[in-house]
Amino acid sequence: MEPTTENEAELLAADAIGDVIEHWGFRKALGRTWTMLYLHGDALPAAELGERLQMSAGAVSTTLTELQRWGVVRKVWIPGERRDFFEAETDFWKMISKVVHERERFLAVSVRERLGRAQAVLKRTGSGAASRARIERLGRLMNFATMAETVIESFLASRRVDFGEFGNLLALGRQVTAAAAGKGRKG
Amino acid sequence: MEPTTENEAELLAADAIGDVIEHWGFRKALGRTWTMLYLHGDALPAAELGERLQMSAGAVSTTLTELQRWGVVRKVWIPGERRDFFEAETDFWKMISKVVHERERFLAVSVRERLGRAQAVLKRTGSGAASRARIERLGRLMNFATMAETVIESFLASRRVDFGEFGNLLALGRQVTAAAAGKGRKG
DNA sequence: CTGAACTTTCAGAAACTTCTGAAAGCTCAA
DNA sequence: TTGAGCTTTCAGAAGTTTCTGAAAGTTCAG
The missing domain is CATH 1.10.10.10 (Winged helix-like DNA-binding domain superfamily/Winged helix DNA-binding domain)
Known part of the structure; x- marks a missing residue:
């Protein structure tokens, strides 16, 4: 050609x-x-x-x-x-949600597990104010990881919404909002 | 040590x-x-x-x-x-918004420009149903790129919100929603 | 100034990723 | 059952990224 x-x-x-x-x-x-x-x-x-x-x-x-x-x-x-x-595949939204989902799931589990292990070690061996502060910071890091995961997950959960029209972004916003806020209160 | x-x-x-x-x-x-x-x-x-x-x-x-x-x-x-x-830096949100912003801006401009150039070429030289369909699909790709950019941008725009508390995710949701819907109607 | 303490830069090494092209592996028609 | 047509796999090549360690650069106390 x-x-x-x-x-x-x-x-x-x-x-x-x-x-x-x-x-x-x-x-x-x-x-x-x-x-x-x-x-x-x-x-x-x-x-x-x-x-x-x-x-x-x-x-x-x-x-x-x-x-x-x-x-x-x-x-x-x-x-x-x-x-x-x-x-x-011509459905952009389907593609994105598939890829992001696949891509994040494995890593999220592995990271949670490793941060948890680090926290356990610190809690077992640490003492004193500096050590307590370090454990606290690691905790914040873990919370943040959980929150990021939640935001991504609820973004993905909205894949059922038809994205052909921009207007439907409204539905996405509501879903992300509700899911993240709900999980956050529990955590 | x-x-x-x-x-x-x-x-x-x-x-x-x-x-x-x-x-x-x-x-x-x-x-x-x-x-x-x-x-x-x-x-x-x-x-x-x-x-x-x-x-x-x-x-x-x-x-x-x-x-x-x-x-x-x-x-x-x-x-x-x-x-x-x-x-x-200990403010996760500040970090993320800085990094994402910096990282996307350059690419977004370059991509828009190149897709536009491709579209111009197709419009100038193409004829027939197949060609029209191709131009239409490229247009959809460009729309999607614009929408993705908008979602990211409005996500970033919410950086003024204090993310210390989970509850504030509600505010983010509202902002993303409003910004994306507004832009979409215009486009 | 000078030299000690510290940081940055950079050439080459090492590690890693992705590609090519050919061989091996399918599958199907005859 | 054979071989033509097509796809997959894979070893080695090429390209890319990141690191090391040493040299050059910077800063500052004396």
């Missing part, structure tokens, strides 16, 4: 989104590939993605596998076609 | 927060160093941080410089001391 102006425009957009995605800690290739599929609309075979994005077959394969693991790209069956075709 | 149980506990916590920070796209050393300072409470000299965290003088220096640039660690003057001492 010779380069066309349309392809240039797609690459421009794909690279821009690629940078955003990279900025948030993923591989640039993930953002580029999703964007190319999203803009194209129709499903594309892996080889064509490789051509359009100048990626090797290997890179395309691992990237598509990862995008599917995140649930933001789907394999589609095209009758009469031997090759696999891929299409982008 | 021989390793103590207290130091072990501090390291445990520092490494946990270090992982969170790394997860969000910063160097692990930034999170470890901030946490060590935060838990210690009193300001510490660079050399002691190096000992406690097992970092070279060079690494400590660049890490402290970067933490100061983010505004989450301060140099403090201790009378009669020749060395610089450093202490952690």
